[in-house]
Amino acid sequence: MPSRRLLYLAPLAVFAVIAAAAAFYLQSGRDPRLLPSALIDKPAPAFSAPGLEYNGKTIRQGVESTSFKGRITILNFFASWCTPCLVEHPQITALSKTPSVALVGINYKDKPADAANWLARHGNPYARIGVDPAGEIAPEFGLYGVPETFLIDRVGRIRLKQVGPITAQVLKEKILPAIEALKK
């Protein structure tokens, strides 16, 4: 009978784990501590994403990882269904106006129509947009969800990773200084 007893204990055990996680979460005060990504300073994974097309029109050309060489690139994963993406959209738009930086987007698990309408509604800052409808590129980058943003240097190495929206503060204190450092 001990195994049967254990079965009845399972719900309690699962709950204990969730409760401990929640308590930890509240205690942590949610300081965004930076866990280094395994990808930092490694070459960006090789991929090729077709461009965003809707109604027979190509809205933006696709993205090739080979194109990262020779210029500083901001690679931003976004989706029309993602609320935090809307939060960071003004900052992404600001980034697109930064000189000598290429802003490219990967449209993650989205429908072309939704993505096209979303961009029409909120503005399209991206120089290129690759589509990843089935989420095949995302795992290569260790994506947790959207939005996530990668800063890639002139030789194609990932130098910085931002999980979650780029707020005005993140832009000013983290992204822009990193871009400035790369320009030197």
Added chain:
Amino acid sequence: MSAEIGHFALIVAAVLALGQSVFPMAGAARRHGALMSLGGTLATGQFVFVSIAFGALTWAFVTSDFSVANVVQNSHSAKPLLYRITGVWGNHEGSMVLWCLILALFGACVAWFGDNVAPGLRARVIAVQGMIGLAFLAFILLTSNPFDRVNPMPADGRGLNPILQDPGLAFHPPLLYLGYVGFSVTFAFAIAALLEGRVDAAWGRWVRPWALAAWSFLTLGIALGSWWAYYELGWGGFWFWDPVENASFMPWLVGTALLHSAIVAEKRDALKSWSILLAILTFSLSLLGTFLVRSGVLTSVHTFATDPERGLFILAILAVTIGGALALYAWRAPALKGGGLFRPISREGALIVNNLLMTVAALTVLFGTLYPLIVDALGLGKISVGPPYFNATFVPLMAPLILAMGIAPFLPWKRADLAGALDRLKLLVAVTVGAAAIVVFLEERHSFAAALGIGLAVWAIGASVLELAGRVRLFRAPFGESLRRAAAMPRSAWGMTLAHAAAGVVVTGITASSVWQTEIVRVMKPGDRAEVAGYTVAFAGVQEVRVGNYLARRGRFTVSESGVALATLSPEKRVYLPQRTPTTEAAIRTTWFSDLYIVLGDPHGEGGHAVRLYHNPLVPWIWIGAVLMFLGGMVSLTDRRHRVGAPRRSVRPVQARPAEA
């Protein structure tokens, strides 16, 4: 003065709740009749005093008593009376009082209408209700007192969040709470049964009406919330997999499983410890739904103001309630005796399939809701997994569920012949496959999803109709006899048929509106026309208006079909004055078969406005279906056996014997 009366009444209610948790429990342990019946009196008393507190708070809102801090923060003298009343629960403190009021009401209802429940079990149920009430009354009194005064008294209030100034949202919380809190009764029944160490068929019968009532209200509450999101948020959709929506959906899924496993417990004396676990989980998820939103753990569009102190208090209550219940379950449930045996292919088997799929569906929703939190807790950032995750995990679980739902009523208890049941349904199988094939043939986009959805809907509705026809021997017996049989059919059978067919109606609405929605986004100038799904929409212009407590830019659109004018629609962008908060009011023209939905956006260029036009086919069926489900629950609730059919408990020696595991 009314604030002090309210505060005092809450304190009295808390003291009564303390008595209610102690005396009937002690009475049940000692088989002391007077102590046990004291529980009922105390439950009634708790209800009366929480009502007084709620009445006092309502009075403060209605009379705009700005010496009360809560009224200042959430009301305004220029607000219409209706929203001054609904403002009572449009804030954290007031909604907690409403929550306790409904909890006390359910506790009192067990005392008033629980005559057919064995006295010992009833006393324990009332005691458990008292404990839950005590915990939440203490929470209100210690951290969220709605009657705090403010000095000096301000001249006017800050106004209710304008998004809440809407009839749909005004009545959404009370219905939702009737659902959430209704499951406290099934939870109390589960705890009481574990304490007694005995669960029999009678337990299943006593639990079912409470589960039915709670489930029905929760269904209606969720539907109202989704309808509100549809017409108020102006995104053209009806369900966004938002954490708060998920929070109300999870108890619904597990509650639906409980509703079905309680039938097996009642009719076949099986699945008993499983039903107990479901009863605990349903209320646990209800608590999670109500309180995770307020604890600061979850963030969402409709979150209340949060405060870490409250968060820890709430988590402590959740930990004790849920952890305690599950610990009791781990300790006592292994000793519960299993009942009737059955083969995998049987009605019991089909109901187990329902239970497993519903529970797994709830777990996937729970995982999808908590995963972004876990990522955030690790300090990684706020991300979203969104609809792609839920569509990929949830839909594949619902498909077999609906297949099983169609066939289960054709399977007898204990042992069934699946081939025989399918033989009775062969015509329906053909019609279902045919309907799916037609969809594939007509529609090249999304053909698989569309075919699956429409096929499942035809199957669900068709199976319900056939089951009903079979019961009344339609066309097999003279029509008069069919009518007599229909009249003699138990109400619970009618309820099931209605609710199952309603599920098909909901699936039709979800499929059609997701797959065949047309969305047009464009900048329109006065005089411009747009074509949407056969309608011609002409934009006449925008005017500024002032109504009550808001300013609005109101667009005028005339809708015509092949030259015949049908309607004028006026979507608005409003700015509510005290806080200058903007809201969007979509304009909708419904034919009950489809909606034309217009949203006015921001000005764009010279005289132009961004306009979004949607055509949403069959979208009203989602809410029609939900109302039918509610009615199904209500019809089933009026079944005779819930009123008089109190079965005798299994005969046992009546000596006082403490229940040992």
